[in-house]
Amino acid sequence: MSGDIQLKKIKKILIANRGEIALRIIRTAKEMGIKTVTIYTDEEKTLPHASAGDEAICLGSGPLKETYLNQARIVEIARKCGADAIHPGYGFLSEKSSFAQLVSDNGIIFIGPSATSINLMGDKKSSKIKIQELGVPSIPGYHGDNQELKVLSQEAKRIGFPVLIKASAGGGGKGMRIVHQESEFNEALEGAQREALNAFGDQTVLIEKYITSPRHIEIQVMSDKHGNHCHLFERECSIQRRYQKIVEESPSPAVTPELRAKMTAAALKITNGINYIGAGTVELILDMDGQFYFLEMNTRLQVEHPVTEMVTGLDLVKLQILVAQGEELPFKQSDLKINGHAIEVRLYAEDPDNDFLPSIGTIKMIGQSTLHHTRLDCGYIDGNEVTIMFDPMLAKLVAWGENRLQATELLTQALNEVVFLGLKTNRDYLKRILNLAEFKNGLTYTHFVVTYSDKLKPQKKCKEEMALAIAASLFHSQLSGKTKKELKSNCVWTRLAGFRNI
Amino acid sequence: MKKQLVIDDEIIDVEIVDENASFVLFNFEGEEYSVNLGGLQNGKMVLNMKGKNRPVILMDTHYVVDGQEFVIDAPRRTRKKSKIQDLGMMKSPMPGKILKIFVQVGDEVVLGSPILVMEAMKMEHTIKASKAGVVTAIHFKVGDQVTGGVELVNVV
Numbered sequence: 001m002s003g004d005i006q007l008k009k010i011k012k013i014l015i016a017n018r019g020e021i022a023l024r025i026i027r028t029a030k031e032m033g034i035k036t037v038t039i040y041t042d043e044e045k046t047l048p049h050a051s052a053g054d055e056a057i058c059l060g061s062g063p064l065k066e067t068y069l070n071q072a073r074i075v076e077i078a079r080k081c082g083a084d085a086i087h088p089g090y091g092f093l094s095e096k097s098s099f100a101q102l103v104s105d106n107g108i109i110f111i112g113p114s115a116t117s118i119n120l121m122g123d124k125k126s127s128k129i130k131i132q133e134l135g136v137p138s139i140p141g142y143h144g145d146n147q148e149l150k151v152l153s154q155e156a157k158r159i160g161f162p163v164l165i166k167a168s169a170g171g172g173g174k175g176m177r178i179v180h181q182e183s184e185f186n187e188a189l190e191g192a193q194r195e196a197l198n199a200f201g202d203q204t205v206l207i208e209k210y211i212t213s214p215r216h217i218e219i220q221v222m223s224d225k226h227g228n229h230c231h232l233f234e235r236e237c238s239i240q241r242r243y244q245k246i247v248e249e250s251p252s253p254a255v256t257p258e259l260r261a262k263m264t265a266a267a268l269k270i271t272n273g274i275n276y277i278g279a280g281t282v283e284l285i286l287d288m289d290g291q292f293y294f295l296e297m298n299t300r301l302q303v304e305h306p307v308t309e310m311v312t313g314l315d316l317v318k319l320q321i322l323v324a325q326g327e328e329l330p331f332k333q334s335d336l337k338i339n340g341h342a343i344e345v346r347l348y349a350e351d352p353d354n355d356f357l358p359s360i361g362t363i364k365m366i367g368q369s370t371l372h373h374t375r376l377d378c379g380y381i382d383g384n385e386v387t388i389m390f391d392p393m394l395a396k397l398v399a400w401g402e403n404r405l406q407a408t409e410l411l412t413q414a415l416n417e418v419v420f421l422g423l424k425t426n427r428d429y430l431k432r433i434l435n436l437a438e439f440k441n442g443l444t445y446t447h448f449v450v451t452y453s454d455k456l457k458p459q460k461k462c463k464e465e466m467a468l469a470i471a472a473s474l475f476h477s478q479l480s481g482k483t484k485k486e487l488k489s490n491c492v493w494t495r496l497a498g499f500r501n502i
Numbered sequence: 503m504k505k506q507l508v509i510d511d512e513i514i515d516v517e518i519v520d521e522n523a524s525f526v527l528f529n530f531e532g533e534e535y536s537v538n539l540g541g542l543q544n545g546k547m548v549l550n551m552k553g554k555n556r557p558v559i560l561m562d563t564h565y566v567v568d569g570q571e572f573v574i575d576a577p578r579r580t581r582k583k584s585k586i587q588d589l590g591m592m593k594s595p596m597p598g599k600i601l602k603i604f605v606q607v608g609d610e611v612v613l614g615s616p617i618l619v620m621e622a623m624k625m626e627h628t629i630k631a632s633k634a635g636v637v638t639a640i641h642f643k644v645g646d647q648v649t650g651g652v653e654l655v656n657v658v
Contacts, residue, residue: 174625194601195626242625357595358622360650365545365561388597388622416569421561431569461510461570464551467530469565469572470507470516471537472547472558474526476565477576 005225007326010034010085010109014078015053016099017089018068019379020395021301022049025087028317037081039074041067043389048381055081068092071099075106085109085324087317091391094300095122111324113278113299120274121297124168124206131294134273136266139285139293141208143168153185155207162210165189167196167203173243174199178210213445215286216240216295217252219267220308222279222319224329229271231264232308232316233338238444239433241356246426246449247433248304249343250311253404253442254286263292270297279305279320303346303396306375310342310400341407344398345430347420349386352429353458358392361385361423366395369414373400376418386423394420404442408434432456508575592629592657596650598622600642605655609637617655620648633657 012035015022022038026049029036036053042061050056057077059067066073069092078086086103088094094112097119103110112118121127125143132138142155156163156179165188167175175196177188193203220232236252237245255263267282281302283295305316314336319329349359363384369376378395386392397418401407412434415427433439436455438448449456503518517529524539540548540555547558559566563575602619605611611631620627639656642648 191626198601198621354595355627357627358625360596364564365559367559367566416566417559419559419564419566419569419571421559421564421566421571428569428571461572462568463531463533465567465570466509466572467533467535468537468549468551468556468558468567469509469570469574470514470528470530471526471535471549471551472560472565472567473507473574474516474518474521474528475523475539475547475549476560478521478523 005326008084008109010321010325012037012054012081012083013085013087013111013321014074014081014083015039015049015087015089016068016074016093017087017091018044018047018049018390019393020377021089021303021379023052023379024377025089025317026052028315028321031315032318032321034321037077037083039068039077041389043385043387046381047379047384049379057081064092071096071102074099075102075108078103078108079106083108085111085321087111087320088300090300090303095298097122109324111278111320113276113280117274117276118299121280121299124166124170124296127297128294130274131270131297134269136269136294137292139208139211139295141206143206145204147204149186149189152189152205152207153182156185157182159207159209162212164208164210165192165205166208167192167200168206169200169202169204170196173240175203175205176243211285211287211293213288213447214238215252215254215444216245216283216446217255217263217286217292218281218283218302219264220279220281220302220305220316221267221271221276222316222323222329223271223276224323225277225326226328227275228329229268229276230329230331230333230336231267232312232314232336234260234263235302235304235307236444237304238446239439239448240446241352241449244346245304246346246348246430247343247439247444248307248346249341249404249407250307251338251341253444259286259290259292266292266294270294278323279316303393304344306377306396306398307342307344310373310375310398311338311340312336313339340400340402341404342398342400343404343407343411343434344396345411345415345434346396347394347418347430348426349392349394349420349423350426351424352426352456356426358388359386359424360388363394363420364422365419367417367419367421369397369417371399371410371414371417373410374398374414376414380420394425405440408440428458429456432459506577508577510573513577592617592632592654594620594629594648594650594652594654595627596622598627598648600644600646600648600654601626603640603642603644605637605640607637607640611635611637611657629654631657 014037015025026036037055038049038053039057040050041059093099097115100110101115128138162180165177175192177192179185179188197203215238217234223229235250237248239247281298284292285295286292350356365382375398399407399411415431505516507514520527527536538550549556563573565572598620601621604616612634615631617629635657638658
């Protein structure tokens with residue numbers, strides 16, 4: 001098999017993405033001596049990803065299907081600028097098999113799995129059939145084509161309430177509803193179908209048994225073109241709001257070495273069974289009794305990949321590029337081990353105390369972490385505008401410690417520094433989560449945010465801290481105009497104000 | 503000297519006893535605070551209170567102490583915030599599209615009744631009645647695109 005694999009060094013990567021993940025990919029590419037091309041829209045000219053690469057191409061403005069989702073145009077840009085590979089990041093076109101196909105049809109390397117794998121795992125129905133063949137358990141459910149109300153409601157009864165309705169083509173919690181009793185079924189189904197149709201243009205749904213105290217555990221996998229399939233252990237991403245992850249960690253406090261062996265073996269059964277190539281994630285639902293079920297496979301880099309990088313010491317983007325070049329994975333499974341504990345939180349522009357409603361505005365200032373073993377992957381710089389056009393995730397903050405408690409404490413400290421001034425964020429809310437005894441005890445189930453909603457309410461601000469803020473404001477208003485200006489803006493043009501052209 | 507400050511939309515009285523470029527002594531909510539100014543650079547200020555160094559991040563009207571954010575402003579610069587609840591208006595929380603309307607003019611609603619569903623950031627948000635009463639006006643129809651902060655319905 002290895003004989004057929006062609007080695008081709010990648011010299012220039014077009015990044016078909018934006019924000020923090022574009023910057024993340026640029027960093028590794030730079031370290032590997034690979035040039036990068038980024039794309040951006042008219043509205044994003046001042047965003048860092050528009051200028052962080054070696055070349056940048058403006059997509060103009062318009063709906064996403066004309067910009068970041070415009071497959072033909074992105075491939076055309078790659079051809080014109082001589083990129084020999086395209087990295088899709090996550091979201092956008094990363095799991096569109098037609099895009100992977102179009103890219104390779106144009107003689108460009110798609111940094112990701114084959115179109116066949118994307119296709120197979122991208123559809124919730126076909127993926128479940130395949131993994132059942134491979135002997136990996138999945139959750140009891142109905143994945144049929146018959147979408148008549150009568151059939152769906154009968155199937156829900158057969159599976160037994162509570163059930164979960166999900167958009168067949170879905171992701172990110174769109175088109176998803178939990179139904180506790182039969183009487184709520186029809187209304188929930190209608191809502192799920194409507195959301196599915198709006199978000200994915202397809203209202204097909206599937207119904208599954210709803211597991212009452214589940215944990216979301218996922219196995220990071222990495223395979224090369226030579227038939228080597230490795231796993232990079234698990235991540236636990238149980239804490240979610242609106243079905244989107246907000247706290248992710250590795251290893252999971254719930255996974256024993258025995259359970260880890262079983263879960264990772266199941267993941268490798270899948271990557272072996274489908275001849276997977278590149279980075280992927282096998283998402284599993286872990287029940288209270290240690291049973292786990294296949295949920296889905298993400299055929300791309302995950303948002304939360306930094307926690308795996310911190311505990312394994314590996315660079316996942318680098319591995320993706322090596323694999324895409326046709327190289328063998330530079331390690332064997334037995335070389336890998338989990339070192340310490342890493343936790344990531346996702347900072348969102350949203351109001352957690354008002355139903356997590358997304359917020360918009362200008363970021364006046366982003367605080368930086370000064371602490372060792374912390375990492376901030378951020379897609380914005382001071383002065384950037386956060387609009388409703390894109391995902392409201394601002395940044396990911398990750399901390400590593402020798403154990404879970406150390407990682408938690410370090411992350412809490414770092415969250416004190418990494419402020420996003422000027423708009424509402426979930427920063428304080430994330431601190432509340434980390435400080436909760438239930439979090440420290442590892443009682444992290446997917447409904448954590450709802451279960452502990454009372455304990456997660458905002459606390460009254462401390463009087464002493466308020467007094468210090470008052471003192472700071474008194475000093476602030478005393479300061480002379482000049483110093484105040486310096487304080488306000490560390491912008492290079494302000495600092496250059498004394499210079500003149502000669 | 504008495505001074506009024508608006509902290510997070512609340513008016514607070516502060517009595518300044520002594521003040522110079524590197525020291526303030528003031529009373530606030532029945533307690534006296536004596537604070538020295540230490541370092542000052544790049545949007546950061548270090549204050550010393552009771553021997554403890556306390557870093558403060560500051561930018562415009564934003565002050566962050568130990569991770570806690572405060573917005574402090576002089577009273578004149580703060581516009582009075584109207585409470586949506588008092589006016590019986592349900593406003594769009596942000597720009598989006600009206601997907602579904604559950605009520606008609608003349609309908610009676612109770613606090614928390616679903617009024618309509620909006621789509622914003624590709625997610626659905628249900629706008630609920632912020633007070634009980636009768637719907638007297640619905641300002642949009644299904645499919646309409648609305649901007650943030652506009653009145654959607656009136657309930658009297």
